[in-house]
Amino acid sequence: MREFIAVTKALADENRVRVLMALRHGELCACQIQELLQLAPSTTSKHMQILYQARMVESRKVGRWVHYRLPEPVPGWEFITESLDWLERNLKDTSIIQADDERLKSLRAKNRQELCP
Amino acid sequence: MREFIAVTKALADENRVRVLMALRHGELCACQIQELLQLAPSTTSKHMQILYQARMVESRKVGRWVHYRLPEPVPGWEFITESLDWLERNLKDTSIIQADDERLKSLRAKNRQELCP
């Protein structure tokens, strides 16, 4: 129950929901997430920490850069992937997410070089 | 998106999740919910208000008594019933909910008379 509530609390913020929706297209670097959300680096880091602790994202470090992605399905933790499916089904056509998806195209293309050199 | 976040915020509290799980067995009166949660009447009322405004519960008034129940499915609001299904699938076997279910048996039986005379 405690882990479940950690997930529901993680979902109770629009910026974090936007991050999860962005990650459904594939891994993103912390700098790309920060650029997407237009938040301070520290705020972005704090949000990612909450998602990480709720096991809603996984991360790997490449040099200075941290890449986040959605988690692999794990037996016993189906409620996490189910919640992510629930987000996708219901939010993929909303204007905020579609605007984010649009911006993500350029963010993913060019900012691999400019944002994460 | 705003309504969706209202739902995720409503889910971000254990007591409110417990209420929703309790309501899956059928309608409850405010006094029964209050008894189940062991919270002050004002706190209980505030929680139910949050659930009501997120459209996660419906209510009807009978004299002094207010009865709450889970909402009927409404086209365009599938994310609500989907969230409730998500709760049920993943929490019905947890100890907190099972303990609640046990207490609900007596609450539903006797307290129709003692709690809501």
Add this chain to the structure above:
DNA sequence: ACTAGATTTCGACTATTGACGAATCAACGA
């Protein structure tokens, strides 16, 4: 070792939220 860049941690501030008791409102019965 020094510099630069990315990220995290820290501290402060503001906003939000959960909890309570008191006050208020609505309904009911004498």
Add this chain to the structure above:
DNA sequence: TCGTTGATTCGTCAATAGTCGAAATCTAGT
């Protein structure tokens, strides 16, 4: 009408949460 009861609203407090800038940490290159 008045007193009682159930529920809601209001006000207060403490805790939590989102945000920022500064500082610290980590990594890489020279």
